[in-house]
Amino acid sequence: MKKFWKVLGIGVLAVALLCGGLYAYAYYYDRKVPNFTGEMDLYVYPGMEAAHVCDSILARGIVKQPSSLRRVFRKVESIKPGHYRVDATCSSMYVSRMVHLGWQTPVNLTLSGSIRTPGVLARKIAAQMLADSASVAAFATCGDSIGTDPALLFTRIIPDSYQLHWTTPVKDIFARLFKERDAWWSAERKAAARAQGLTPEEVSTLASIVDGETKYEPEQPAIACVYLNRLRTGMKLQADPTVAYCFNYEPRRILRWMLEVDSPYNTYRNYGLPPGPISCPPKNCLEAVLNPDSHSYLYFCADPSFNGSHRFAESYSEHLVNARAFQKALTERQRANAR
Numbered sequence: 001m002k003k004f005w006k007v008l009g010i011g012v013l014a015v016a017l018l019c020g021g022l023y024a025y026a027y028y029y030d031r032k033v034p035n036f037t038g039e040m041d042l043y044v045y046p047g048m049e050a051a052h053v054c055d056s057i058l059a060r061g062i063v064k065q066p067s068s069l070r071r072v073f074r075k076v077e078s079i080k081p082g083h084y085r086v087d088a089t090c091s092s093m094y095v096s097r098m099v100h101l102g103w104q105t106p107v108n109l110t111l112s113g114s115i116r117t118p119g120v121l122a123r124k125i126a127a128q129m130l131a132d133s134a135s136v137a138a139f140a141t142c143g144d145s146i147g148t149d150p151a152l153l154f155t156r157i158i159p160d161s162y163q164l165h166w167t168t169p170v171k172d173i174f175a176r177l178f179k180e181r182d183a184w185w186s187a188e189r190k191a192a193a194r195a196q197g198l199t200p201e202e203v204s205t206l207a208s209i210v211d212g213e214t215k216y217e218p219e220q221p222a223i224a225c226v227y228l229n230r231l232r233t234g235m236k237l238q239a240d241p242t243v244a245y246c247f248n249y250e251p252r253r254i255l256r257w258m259l260e261v262d263s264p265y266n267t268y269r270n271y272g273l274p275p276g277p278i279s280c281p282p283k284n285c286l287e288a289v290l291n292p293d294s295h296s297y298l299y300f301c302a303d304p305s306f307n308g309s310h311r312f313a314e315s316y317s318e319h320l321v322n323a324r325a326f327q328k329a330l331t332e333r334q335r336a337n338a339r
Helices: 002-032 050-058 066-073 092-101 118-126 133-140 150-155 170-184 187-195 200-213 217-233 240-246 256-260 283-290 316-338
Strands: 040-044 082-086 107-110 161-164 299-302 310-313
Touching: 002 066, 002 092, 040 050, 050 066, 050 092, 066 092, 082 092, 118 133, 118 150, 133 170, 150 200, 161 170, 187 200, 187 283, 200 217, 200 240, 200 283, 217 283, 217 299, 217 310, 240 256, 299 316, 310 316
Parallel strands: none
Antiparallel strands: 040 082, 107 161, 299 310
């Protein structure tokens, strides 16, 4: 009988030691051992529960021991919305704490391409952040929110990539954009603007016109100089992109009757710069206005080769020759495409 109890005691002890060892291993594994074979960007939306987040990670197929991840997530009482980076160095416990405590990984908010209206800006921001486009558009078009006339919104934003938390509130997104714009306008750039007889806001406005005229960067300083020459000689800018702006950029070509549209942005009817930018100008166009070429051209038109470059002229008669050459080439091209 004594032998029975002795064997039983040894058995119970062995089981206890085994269970304790398994618990200790699980405890150690959950907290210290990397449990992932790859990387993933994890987006936690408002209202998501811990179990849903756990399932989202498991669905990616990068978890070594799913039981470990499920074990730690069962203990998570609350999670915070955000963007989180899971990689091969993470333990299960680290990931659970990450979403519980809100240890976010910043995202890159990239503003690039044509940004012609606040609506386009809003959609670009909403596509990359946890903000809805309606809220962004409402903020961007409210003078009290942005601290300036909405017509000058694009003087306060410079397209670039900005690192932000995915959950950054709309007002803080714009605060960051405005701060970076202010930092970009160094003392040297402000001096360059004064040398051209412009304020930083006027530089942005003229740069938006340059951007509307050409995406061919090597010629942007030359086109900037054309418009600066027109301003200095008292000519109207007569910039087609400003007319396109008046029609919400819908026309594929600017027709003669459009030049008569009654708008302060129509530079065929009004002298000087329009009231504000017609788009959000990129850095290269801003730099083109601050550091323009030096020439005496007053006119330019697209090159008949359709290679994106332009032909420049000092006199209107020269310009007409260039314009007729382009129109002839354009007509021939349209006929060829219609065959």
